[in-house]
């Protein structure tokens with residue numbers, strides 16, 4: 001049965017368990033039996049305070065973190081660590097990180113950063129036209145002008161770098177974008193621009209997005225559904241509307257109250 005409430009899941013996390021202290025059994029699991037699913041056309045936000053296990057779940061989904069229990073299923077089939085995934089699965093699940101400058105090689109131009117993804121995944125490279133033209137088009141898709149292609153990340157703003165990170169992910173025509181605190185390092189106005197960009201890309205390209213964030217303001221702007229994590233466990237999953245209108249779990253209410261206090265401060 002799909003845990004998403006719909007019929008088809010693109011990605012499903014089933015009873016996931018991660019423990020970073022396997023030899024010391026008394027230490028709690030960082031991720032403790034988490035299950036959720038994302039449909040091919042939706043944005044699911046995973047929200048929770050620092051240390052609740054959000055990033056660890058995201059890293060399991062992209063195959064960068066091994067789990068001690070449970071499974072990650074893509075298109076209904078279990079997928080393991082990234083090194084053991086098929087090139088098609090690796091392409092299909094792309095990640096956008098929190099710190100755009102740190103996730104882009106400062107010595108490379110934007111053109112080489114994007115071109116490199118096609119050298120790693122030749123099956124995704126543009127066929128029948130020049131790479132430069134395809135890169136210009138990708139840059140336009142993320143709201144950057146073609147002149148950015150010859151620049152290095154150090155010559156770009158944080159927002160521009162994050163757009164380049166998104167273009168690099170899109171170059172592989174992914175089906176799922178995993179965004180780990182992808183706007184947390186940006187000014188609020190730039191955050192909104194990037195969130196609008198992601199929403200537009202999702203609609204235009206039929207992307208699914210798994211959005212990891214501690215920020216309920218971001219959740220409100222981007223999410224169709226929300227999974228709330230607390231101390232490694234998932235305490236509530238709801239549509240974004242329901243979560244804000246009728247939070248079901250006391251911890252969710254606490255998070256909402258804390259966010260309201262911040263807004264009012």
Ligand SMILES: Nc1ncnc2c1ncn2[C@@H]1O[C@H](COP(=O)(O)OP(=O)(O)OP(=O)(O)O)[C@@H](O)[C@H]1O
Nearest residue numbers: 020030031048049050051052053054055056057214
């Ligand atoms: N590589 C690691 N080795 C040991 N412990 C880790 C490691 N990565 C995460 N942890 C621990 O696992 C728990 C969950 O961390 P995680 O980063 O997934 O939480 P988070 O909700 O994403 O928090 P934040 O928003 O602060 O990144 C925390 O207690 C953290 O200290």
